[in-house]
Amino acid sequence: MRATTPWHRPGAVGYALARVRGILRPPVTVHPPGDHLRADRDVPIEMPDGVVLRANVYRGTGEAPTPVILCAHPYGKDVMPVNSRSGRRLNFQFRMLRQPAPVRISAETSWEAPDPDWWTSQGYAVVNLDVRGAGTSGGRGAVLSDQEADDIRAVVDWIADQPWCDGNVGMLGVSYLAISQYKVAALQPTALRAIVPWEGFTDAYRDLFYPGGVREIGFSRIWTTITRRTTRQTVDIGARARARSLDDEWWRSLAPDLERILVPMLVCGSFSDNNLHSRGSMRAFAHASSAERHLYTHRGGKWTTFSGHDARAAQKAFLDRHLKRADIPALPPVRLEIRDRGDHVVEIRDEQEWPLARTQWTTLALTERDGNRVLTASDVVDGWATFAARRRALSFRHVFERDTEVTGPMSAQLCISRTGGHDLPLFVAVSKESGGRFVPFEGSYGFGRDFVTTGWQDGRFRDQTNTDPHIPDHDYRARRPVHPGEIVKVRIELGPSATLFRAGEALVFHVSGRQLSPRNPLTGAFPALYRSCSRGTRYTVHWSRENPSHLVIPIIPAPHVTNGSDSATSRTAAPIGRARASRNGS
Secondary structure, eight states, X not given: OOOBOXXXXXXXXXXXXXXXXXXXXXXXXXXXXXXXXXXXXXXXXXXXXXXXXXXXXXXXXXXXXXXXXXXXXXXXXXXXXXXXXXXXXXXXXXXXXXXXXXXXXXXXXXXXXXXXHHHHHTTOEEEEEEOTTSTTOOSOBOTTOHHHHHHHHHHHHHHHTSTTEEEEEEEEEETHHHHHHHHHHHTOOTTEEEEEEESOOSOHIIXXXXXXXXXXXXXXHHHHHHHHHHSOBSSOHHHHHHHOOSOOHHHHHHSOOGGGOOSOEEEEEETTOTTTTHHHHHHHHHHOOOSSEEEEEEOSOHHHHHTSHHHHHHHHHHHHHHHSOOOOOOOOXXXXXXXXXXXXXXXXXXXXSXXXXXXXXXXXXXXEETTEEEEESSOOOOEEEEEETTTOEEEEEEEOSSOEEEEEEEEEEEXXXXXXXXXXXXXXXXXXXETTEXXXXXXXXXXSSBOSEEEEEETTOOOBSOOOSSSOOBOOSSOOOOOTTXXXXXXXXXXXXXXXXXXXXXXXXXXXXXXXXXXXXXXXXXXOOBOOOOTTOEEEEEESSSSOOEEEEEEEOSSOEETTEEOOEEESSOOOOOOOOOOOOO
């Protein structure tokens, strides 16, 4: 059976044309703020070392003090939609990132921040802060640093002392505005009552710059370049990242101490954002020490979901409970959304933990039968397959006999050797086929033709640092050489997902030495890009009893019952649940 090219799929031209239309006319409506909104701009906040930070403070028309939502920006709090001859000119990100459904925001909405027009109408004040070295704030900053976190803690204390604040402060925001919340919460400021990190990574090495030890050379370069040009930094994080391919103390200094987080958390863990935020969000939910924490999962568009009715209802219920002390029930520990394709939600239900306790971890071995490469739970026929790792992929197929829910993280084990080259980057993915056709899902950066899930691993990192049989993690402090022809055993983590496979549909597992998604910015996973294996490299995947290669998938039994009692509550919308918060995580 010949090797495949999963990055070439039917429908690329139509998808590209739709992307062009979306760039020219994104489905984003910008409306003027209501008469209730008051804005005090560039309010000065002096830090202990004398540096002055500045913030925009939004309040309603009432005089009584209210709880406050804080957002900390490295991109400029004043970068908002502006007037033009054709109406409001959007942030360019709304055009470059595909919007799969309409988004509605006010003209006071900063990039990655909540809409102050909506939140002030709900009885909150909103503070949009330029962090040190950004926007109109003074000094020179350092993204992801302890200094930045200490500044934000001081701002929390300052807010709590203002006459328009009732002493209760929360944080809410997307991406970097989520990332910046974790270190602040770990410092445990007294007035910080709750955080809502909506899709943000927690480990810059593992989640962005070197996932699986493989160098990311797309978005990471764009982000560090923009940060260097638009902010005043004490550290060139892009140069540091290029020079530090091993996980050292500098990388550890950028990561928050999740176990020190005690405040209630509502974490958004998107299945759509595996290239950037999904794993870090799940890690935060698993390892924080908050007695009450919740995981909100989805596989929709980032901005469509964040500004949508269900997500806002969850955010408001959570913040009302913890900032307003409203007598309302807690959210469910996990809000789980299952899809069978990118544009169709099969079910939304409440769960008690992540991964689900009733998961049936199922091993599907790689093998070949009757000239076809398959995944099987039965006996393996010994064999191997060799392919040009930079130009081709191996694909193995498993057809489900009945409807099957696959929810949770996956992992793969490959017994593999190479000839040519000097490195061993491995790229794996799981896709879905229905009627022999690729089924697309929403992906990172608005990519609308993504796999079910993906994973990366540099095979020179093979020493595991954890004992979890389902989510492997590795020691990235030193590489182990891979000699030509040497068979090595490599475990690879694939990101979380929640997918229903119908009877007769196929799960397809792909292996390559290059990125499996297309690279064209109109048809592929732009701006995600990963360093491929060396030119001329050939990989051989081996499978036998002595050298097993397999994929482990999380099958959820139906009906959703454990030990005779219901362990999940199904629904078609996302109302507030009454379930007790759980400490369980992945």
